[in-house]
Amino acid sequence: MQARLSARDLACRRGERLLFRKLTLDLGPGDMLHVRGHNGVGKTSLMRILAGLAPPFAGEVERTGEVGLVDGRHALDLDRELADAMRFWARLDGAGDPTSAMERLGVDALADIPTGYLSTGQKQRAVIARLLLRARAIWLLDEPFAGLDTASQALLADLIAEHCGNGGLCLYVSHQPVDLPATVLDLAEYAA
Ligand SMILES: Nc1ncnc2c1ncn2[C@@H]1O[C@H](COP(=O)(O)OP(=O)(O)OP(=O)(O)O)[C@@H](O)[C@H]1O
Numbered sequence: 169m170q171a172r173l174s175a176r177d178l179a180c181r182r183g184e185r186l187l188f189r190k191l192t193l194d195l196g197p198g199d200m201l202h203v204r205g206h207n208g209v210g211k212t213s214l215m216r217i218l219a220g221l222a223p224p225f226a227g228e229v230e231r232t233g234e235v236g237l238v239d240g241r242h243a244l245d246l247d248r249e250l251a252d253a254m255r256f257w258a259r260l261d262g263a264g265d266p267t268s269a270m271e272r273l274g275v276d277a278l279a280d281i282p283t284g285y286l287s288t289g290q291k292q293r294a295v296i297a298r299l300l301l302r303a304r305a306i307w308l309l310d311e312p313f314a315g316l317d318t319a320s321q322a323l324l325a326d327l328i329a330e331h332c333g334n335g336g337l338c339l340y341v342s343h344q345p346v347d348l349p350a351t352v353l354d355l356a357e358y359a360a
Pocket residue numbers: 182183184187205206207208209210211212213214
């Protein structure tokens with residue numbers, strides 16, 4: 169898997185405020201980076217910049233490989249049954265049958281439940297199942313462990329390890345410690 173994510177001298181401004189600056193990183197196959205920092209330091213903003221969804225105030229980002237982004241924006245049609253929602257995502261993502269990804273995340277038993285009825289953790293597991301629908305080299309996961317029970321947190325850690333073991337890379341934001349051999353980046357150290 170071709171995976172590379174580099175950022176040079178990144179700065180981020182939101183409204184009138186400069187949040188962080190002079191952030192440089194270079195991630196390749198197998199690399200894991202745990203981004204942390206206090207509320208409002210700019211973690212979500214950083215993820216959006218790295219994903220190419222927002223421009224940096226300064227600096228450059230280079231990506232090799234497709235991005236799989238998990239953030240709080242689930243974009244689920246609340247009336248659609250989960251199996252149907254997953255098939256919709258699979259079509260959007262150019263992927264095949266979502267059944268095995270649903271089984272891996274243990275949401276196959278929820279197939280006929282409208283997504284609006286799913287609990288927070290169940291929705292999050294569905295979103296992670298979507299991430300597995302298609303091979304994407306660069307995983308950008310914003311608070312992916314939030315709302316997950318202990319078993320699901322361990323499963324997600326396993327999935328990240330597997331992804332990186334297969335030559336992918338993963339950058340995740342988490343306020344909680346995660347049992348993975350990731351390098352830690354404290355965004356507060358780059359606060360402007
Ligand atoms: N569109 C915007 N315009 C102005 N300010 C914004 C905008 N979006 C976010 N901000 C501000 O930028 C700062 C950083 O937000 P961001 O969501 O990146 O922080 P975070 O580190 O992810 O926080 P948390 O840990 O609470 O999720 C916050 O003070 C937020 O209010």
